[in-house]
Each structure stands twice: as C-alpha cells, then as structure tokens.
Amino acid sequence: MAIRQISVFLENRPGQLAEITRILYENDINLRALNIAETADYGVLRLITNHTSLTLDKLREAGYIANISEVIGAAVPDRPGGLASLLSVIAEEGIDVGYMYSILGHTGDLSYMIFRVTDCQRAEAVLEKHGIRTLDIQGLGIH
Amino acid sequence: MERYYQREIECASSAEIRKIQEEKLIKQVRHVWENVPYYRAKMEAKGVSPDDIRCLEDISKLPFVTKDDLRETYPMGMLAVPRSKVVRIHSTSGTTGKRVIGYYTQADLDMWDECCARALIAAGATDEDICQICYGYGLFTGGMGIHGGSQKVGCLTVPMSSGNTERQLQFMEDLGSTILCCTPSYAAYLAECILERGLQDKIRLKAGILGAEAWSEEMRQDIEKKLGIKAFDIYGLTELSGPGVAYECSAQNGMHINEDHFLAETVDPVTLEPLPDGEQGELVFTSLDREAFPLLRYRTKDICVMSSEPCSCGRTHKKIMSLRGRSDDMLVIKGVNVFPSQIEAVLLEQGYQANYQIVVDRVNYTDTIEVRVEMTAEHFSDSLAEITEMEKKLSADIKTMLGIHAKVRLVAPRSIERSEGKAVRVIDKRKI
Numbered sequence: 001m002a003i004r005q006i007s008v009f010l011e012n013r014p015g016q017l018a019e020i021t022r023i024l025y026e027n028d029i030n031l032r033a034l035n036i037a038e039t040a041d042y043g044v045l046r047l048i049t050n051h052t053s054l055t056l057d058k059l060r061e062a063g064y065i066a067n068i069s070e071v072i073g074a075a076v077p078d079r080p081g082g083l084a085s086l087l088s089v090i091a092e093e094g095i096d097v098g099y100m101y102s103i104l105g106h107t108g109d110l111s112y113m114i115f116r117v118t119d120c121q122r123a124e125a126v127l128e129k130h131g132i133r134t135l136d137i138q139g140l141g142i143h
Numbered sequence: 144m145e146r147y148y149q150r151e152i153e154c155a156s157s158a159e160i161r162k163i164q165e166e167k168l169i170k171q172v173r174h175v176w177e178n179v180p181y182y183r184a185k186m187e188a189k190g191v192s193p194d195d196i197r198c199l200e201d202i203s204k205l206p207f208v209t210k211d212d213l214r215e216t217y218p219m220g221m222l223a224v225p226r227s228k229v230v231r232i233h234s235t236s237g238t239t240g241k242r243v244i245g246y247y248t249q250a251d252l253d254m255w256d257e258c259c260a261r262a263l264i265a266a267g268a269t270d271e272d273i274c275q276i277c278y279g280y281g282l283f284t285g286g287m288g289i290h291g292g293s294q295k296v297g298c299l300t301v302p303m304s305s306g307n308t309e310r311q312l313q314f315m316e317d318l319g320s321t322i323l324c325c326t327p328s329y330a331a332y333l334a335e336c337i338l339e340r341g342l343q344d345k346i347r348l349k350a351g352i353l354g355a356e357a358w359s360e361e362m363r364q365d366i367e368k369k370l371g372i373k374a375f376d377i378y379g380l381t382e383l384s385g386p387g388v389a390y391e392c393s394a395q396n397g398m399h400i401n402e403d404h405f406l407a408e409t410v411d412p413v414t415l416e417p418l419p420d421g422e423q424g425e426l427v428f429t430s431l432d433r434e435a436f437p438l439l440r441y442r443t444k445d446i447c448v449m450s451s452e453p454c455s456c457g458r459t460h461k462k463i464m465s466l467r468g469r470s471d472d473m474l475v476i477k478g479v480n481v482f483p484s485q486i487e488a489v490l491l492e493q494g495y496q497a498n499y500q501i502v503v504d505r506v507n508y509t510d511t512i513e514v515r516v517e518m519t520a521e522h523f524s525d526s527l528a529e530i531t532e533m534e535k536k537l538s539a540d541i542k543t544m545l546g547i548h549a550k551v552r553l554v555a556p557r558s559i560e561r562s563e564g565k566a567v568r569v570i571d572k573r574k575i
Contacts, residue, residue: 007525009518011555037527041552042518044527065556066517069525098526116525 001136002070002120004052009034010043010066016128017045020059024049027058031113032140035101046101048114049091050142073103073135075110075129076132083113090115093126145393146269148261148296152403153458157166157451158458161385165199167431172196172205175437178223181216182439199501202406202416202429207440213243213382220247224435234282241317242365243283245381246435252291254432255384259292262390264455266350266375270297270324273347277329278355279305279564284385285355289377292387298322305329306521306563308336313494319347325356327366327374328566334369345504347374354386357466361491363395378463382441383430383551383556394455397462406431408459409441409449414511420451426463446473469541474503476510479547481570486514486549489540495519498559498566505573512549514541517556547573 010016024031033048040084048053052068059066076082090097098116107111112135117123124134147153155163173193175182185206186192195204217503228248235243247255260554268274274293278285286304293300301320303311311333314320323330337346348370355379366374372468378398379386387399387412388405409424420423421573426445430438447466454462474481474575483501490499500515514537522533530553560567 005525006522009523009555011558019498040532041529042554043490044525044530046525063557065520065523067520068524069523098528 001124003048003073003114003135003137003140003142004068004126005071005114005116006047006052006055006059006066006068008045008047008059010038010045012038012040012042018063019097020045020064023058023062024055027051027054029055029058032101032142033101035099035114037096037099047130048103048140048142050140062114068129069113069116071116072120072124072127073112073140075115075133075135076113078106078111080112086113090123090131093130095123095126103135146264146267147458148257151397153261153460155403155459157459160402161199164406164431168202168406168429169196170195171429171431171433171437172439173221174434175439179221179437179445181212181220181561185212197407202408202440204421205440207415207427208438209442210243210422210444217242218244219246221436221438223437224248225227229435232282232386233284233287233381236283238510242383245384247384248434251384251433251435254404255288255387256291256295257406258384258387258390259289261292261379261401262352262375262387263289263296263298263322265390265392265458266322266352267373267393268293268296268298268350272296272298272322273318273320274298274322274324275303275311275315276317277303277305277323277325277333278386284379284381285324287354287563288379288385288387288484291326292343293322300313304550308333308563309411312336312342315348316342316345317374321347321349323351323353323370323372325351325353325568326355326562327353327362327566328497328562329564330364330366330374330564332480332561334366335496338369343371346370349365350375352377352390355564357482357484358497359488359491361488362484362497365491365497376466378455379468380428380443382436382438382443383428384433392454392458394454395441397450397454397464398461398466399454399458399462402460404431404433405429407449407463409443409447413445413517413521420449420461424450472502474510474571476503476545481512481544481547482546483542487540487546487568490514490516490539492542493537494521495537499563499568500559501569503569503571503573510573512547513552514549515552515554515559517559519536519556532574566573 029051035046103112157474159552229246231247280286351374375391378389389400406429408427412425426443448464450462534551541549
C-alpha cells in the first residue's frame with residue numbers, strides 16, 4: 001500500500017529546518033524518513049512521519065506550503081549489491097522513478113528505500129512479483 | 144441608471160467644457176503672473192505674457208513646470224495667495240529627496256472634495272454607504288482627500304488611516320463597510336487576510352476605490368474576485384490637489400479627468416511637442432482654478448494615452464487610458480523600458496499572488512533583473528523538476544512581455560513584505 005509523503009517548500013534561509021523539526025517535536029510527531037532536494041534558491045523537504053494529517057495541519061498553520069504525494073517503500077537487503085539488484089528489477093520493468101531516498105534505521109537485515117513513482121499500485125505489484133517486500137503504513141507505524 | 148454628482152458639468156458638451164477651460168485658463172495665467180514672481184520670470188524668459196493667452200491653443204506658448212521648479216521654490220515660492228488665505232498643506236513623502244508641499248485655500252479644498260465626490264458616486268456610492276478609508280491621513284493626500292469627498296456624498300465615513308490590519312478587518316466586519324479606499328496592493332493584502340481567516344461571509348464590501356499606485360487589469364480582476372467587489376482606479380497628484388484629478392466610472396475602462404478643473408495635455412516626453420488624443424505621451428496638467436498653488440503645464444512624468452471617445456457612462460470628460468505608471472517607476476533595463484505592472488500582469492495570469500519584488504543589479508557592466516515571486520499552495524509540487532519548469536515558464540512569459548531575460552526566484556509565502564501604503568516593488572541595486 002502506498003505511503004503518504006509530506007512535501008514542504010523551503011526557502012534557503014538559516015534555521016528553517018530547525019523550526020520545522022521543532023514543530024514536529026512540539027506535537028509529538030516522530031519522523032520515519034526525511035529527504036531534502038535543493039537548488040541554489042530553494043528546496044523541497046520530503047517527510048514521512050507517524051501522523052501524516054497532523055503534520056500537514058501543523059506545518060500549514062505555521063505558514064508553510066505543504067502537500068501530500070504518494071510514494072512506495074521497498075525492502076533492500078542490507079548487504080553489498082542489495083540496492084543494485086532492486087534497481088535492476090526497477091530498470092527491467094520500466095518503472096519510472098522521480099526520486100528515491102532511504103528510510104531512517106532498519107529492521108533485521110533489511111533496510112528500506114522510498115521511491116516516488118508515477119503509478120504506485122503497479123510498481124508495488126511488480127516488485128512483489130519479483131519477491132521484493134514493499135512497506136505499508138502499518139509497517140512504518142503510521143497513523 | 145448611471146448616477147452623477149454634478150450631472151450638468153460631468154456630461155457637458157465638449158464645446159461647453161472648452162468654454163469653461165478657456166475662461167479659467169486666461170484668468171489663471173493672469174493670477175500666477177501677478178502673484179508668483181517665479182512664474183512671471185519664467186514666462187518673461189520665454190517672451191510670453193498673459194496678453195498672449197487668448198484661447199486654449201495658446202497654452203503651448205507657456206513654459207512647462209517640473210518637479211525641479213517645485214524644488215527650487217520650496218517651500219513657499221509658488222504660493223499665489225497671501226498666507227492668511229491658506230488653510231491647509233499636504234506634502235509628498237519626499238523619499239526620492241524631492242519633497243513637494245501643496246497649499247490649499249478653503250475654495251481649493253472644496254473643489255478637491257467635489258472631485259472626490261464625483262469619483263465616489265461614479266463607483267456607485269450613495270448616502271447609504273459605509274466608506275472605510277485606509278489611505279494614510281496626515282500629510283499624504285490620500286486619506287483626507289477621499290474623506291472630504293465621502294462626506295460630501297453623505298457616506299458614513301470611517302477614517303481608519305493606513306495600517307493595523309487587525310483593526311481594519313474588525314471595523315470592516317463590525318460596521319459592514321461597503322466601500323474600501325486604499326492602495327491596490329493593500330486591497331490585495333486585505334483580501335488575502337480575509338480569505339485566510341474565512342471572513343468572506345462577514346464582509347459587506349461592494350466597491351473599492353484603489354489608487355496611489357499603478358496596477359494591472361489582472362490585479363483588478365484578482366482583487367474583484369477575492370473581495371467580491373467592483374474595483375475602481377483613481378488618479379491624482381499632491382501637486383494638483385490629490386486623488387480625484389481623474390477617476391474610473393462604471394465602464395472601468397480609463398479614468399475621466401475632471402476637465403473643468405484640470406486641463407490635460409499629452410506631450411512627447413523628449414521633444415515636448417503636444418500630441419493628439421490616442422497617442423502615447425507624458426501627461427501634462429494645468430490646474431485651472433486652484434488659488435493657493437496653481438500649476439501651469441506641470442509635467443507629471445506619467446505616461447499614458449488620452450481618449451476623447453464617448454463613454455458608456457454618459458460622462459463626456461476625456462479619459463486617461465492605459466496608464467502604466469510614472470516614468471519614475473519605469474525601469475530602464477538593458478536599454479528596455481520596463482514597468483513593474485507589466486511583470487505583475489504575467490504573474491497574475493499564471494495564478495501567482497500580486498506580491499512580488501523586482502531586484503535590479505548590474506554585474507560586469509550588464510543589468511540583471513530578478514523577479515521574486517511567492518510560491519503558492521496551488522503551484523507547489525514535491526518534484527524539483529516541476530518547480531523548475533514553473534520558473535522557466537514564468538521567465539519565458541516575462542521575456543515575451545518585456546523582450547529581456549529575467550531570473551525568476553520562487554520564495555516562501557509571505558516572505559515579501561506587505562505594504563500598508565504604496566508597495567515597494569523595485570529594489571534597484573545598480574550604482575551608476
């Protein structure tokens with residue numbers, strides 16, 4: 001099942017990330033994954049937290065522009081070549097990846113990657129077919 | 144049914160208006176000749192005396208007056224009546240170092256109020272209306288000018304002055320204000336606040352009289368849609384009186400000049416030759432019946448087209464069309480004339496807010512222009528590629544509009560300072 005990711009528009013100025021993480025802390029929100037893409041002038045912060053709607057509300061209240069997009073999580077064996085084999089499946093199956101990043105921490109011998117793809121359902125089905133575990137929100141402890 | 148404040152004069156035939164103007168001009172030239180030595184010297188230098196002014200066309204014999212003349216005669220050198228006759232002054236902000244003080248007799252104030260009353264009625268005002276004035280009161284002409292007009296119409300006049308947005312919204316809601324008078328940029332900001340707080344249903348506004356800065360048609364539509372009002376432009380200068388020199392009517396297509404009080408010409412800004420109606424040129428005004436501070440052929444630096452086409456509202460006075468802003472606001476970038484309102488039109492067309500800033504600089508002897516635009520929730524995407532695309536699209540449209548490349552920089556919402564009076568649109572860092 002697809003995971004809901006929160007994206008936030010960041011202007012490049014000092015202290016902005018500190019402010020956002022403080023807002024999360026004040027609302028008892030826990031981070032599951034975090035990624036920043038930036039240009040010289042601005043950035044896009046992508047977050048997965050344990051309370052998606054609450055995070056979105058609180059950030060918007062604080063004046064941030066934030067929205068939701070769907071991404072998928074896929075298990076990667078925590079050994080050399082683990083990611084290479086996953087990516088070769090994605091390449092073979094022609095799944096279009098916008099961007100990817102890793103989830104904080106890992107369970108046992110598996111870590112997880114987040115993929116932004118155009119069709120989450122199809123991508124998940126394809127990965128499962130190749131025996132690759134995909135993550136759902138329960139797996140991430142998201143409410 | 145179109146309503147007027149003074150129907151006979153507002154709808155007078157062009158022959159009647161011409162007759163009024165001619166009589167007043169002849170009298171006014173004599174008035175300044177006799178009472179302002181500076182004018183007399185200027186006229187003598189040009190070899191012209193009041194006897195040479197017998198009809199309207201003779202105006203072209205008179206010398207022009209510019210802001211430099213006003214600076215040279217500061218503070219009282221242009222005063223044309225004994226000081227005991229003067230009852231009030233107003234002044235420009237003087238931020239560009241060119242402060243101008245205008246002097247008013249009681250008759251001058253009455254005339255000014257009358258001009259503003261015409262503007263208010265053209266915007267639909269009646270004695271049932273509640274007119275909230277958020278132009279600054281004090282030396283600035285905006286507040287007290289509209290105030291006088293509003294009282295003449297019989298509106299319940301709310302003299303808020305500028306600033307304190309919380310209080311503005313509170314009064315707007317509690318009193319049920321129906322007419323808003325402020326700068327277009329402040330109206331846009333108020334609209335933003337109203338939508339944000341979900342106050343739409345509590346606001347009773349029907350019209351806005353928005354002046355003191357140039358704005359685009361796109362900005363008008365944006366404000367009208369957000370506030371659910373009709374927005375009217377109004378024009379004026381402290382040098383001539385203040386707001387109400389010209390104003391929009393129900394046609395919302397150009398501003399009628401109060402021609403019985405102000406004689407307008409358009410001239411070529413370089414050769415200073417008078418231009419026919421319909422041709423773009425610099426606006427030049429003669430105040431026909433000001434007593435304390437009369438100006439003959441004052442160069443406004445405003446670039447516009449004047450139209451004498453009949454108007455659907457029935458008013459016959461000529462209109463100022465497509466006013467793009469003061470030539471003072473005009474930027475010359477890489478040799479190209481740029482008006483902030485042109486950039487504003489592109490932004491609004493693509494769904495961005497009317498809050499923007501233009502930063503001009505010179506790097507390695509080449510002008511650079513950066514347009515700072517606030518990101519909106521509708522435009523935002525988690526994909527950097529898509530945001531970059533949006534910047535490119537804005538930049539491309541600006542290039543089509545102006546013919547020069549501008550870097551577009553998307554910034555965080557509300558990071559561009561809101562103005563309570565005239566908005567600061569341009570930061571020119573060039574040291575020339």
